[in-house]
Amino acid sequence: MAKRKNQSDHDDMVKTTVNYIVSNLYTDEKADIDDYETPTKIIWSKTNDGHVPDVTAKYKDVEHIWEIETEDSISLDHTKSQWQLFSTFATQHYAIFHIVVPEGFS
Numbered sequence: 001m002a003k004r005k006n007q008s009d010h011d012d013m014v015k016t017t018v019n020y021i022v023s024n025l026y027t028d029e030k031a032d033i034d035d036y037e038t039p040t041k042i043i044w045s046k047t048n049d050g051h052v053p054d055v056t057a058k059y060k061d062v063e064h065i066w067e068i069e070t071e072d073s074i075s076l077d078h079t080k081s082q083w084q085l086f087s088t089f090a091t092q093h094y095a096i097f098h099i100v101v102p103e104g105f106s
Contacts, residue, residue: 006070009102010054013068017055017100026057026064039065042089051082054100063095070102 011033018031030039032054042065043050055066065086073079083099090097 006072010068010070010073013070013100013102014054017066017068021055021057021059021064021066024059026059029055029057031055042085044085051085053082053086063090063093064098065090065095066098066100068100074101 014031014033018029018033018036021029030037032038032052039053039056041050041052053065054068057064067079067082067086069079083097086097089095
């Protein structure tokens with residue numbers, strides 16, 4: 001998990017996302033915060049570089065990946081790299097990739 005200026009805001013958003021997926025009957029939920037099993041790192045096959053998603057879960061056997069961003073992380077190169085990797089993975093594995101941003105952020 002990358003450390004950021006708004007780490008507590010980020011972690012609160014991760015917890016809110018986990019609460020949502022649990023209350024909506026997703027299974028096998030994992031989150032990159034304390035008290036949860038860490039999601040499996042997703043890697044590029046050609047380089048073995050990769051990232052750990054903030055949250056993963058399954059719904060009706062479809063894998064879902066969530067990446068949570070705060071105002072200080074949304075425009076970073078690291079974030080772009082994560083989004084490219086998770087989007088590609090989702091396309092190749094028939095998964096669904098979600099991006100979560102703070103309410104009112106545009």
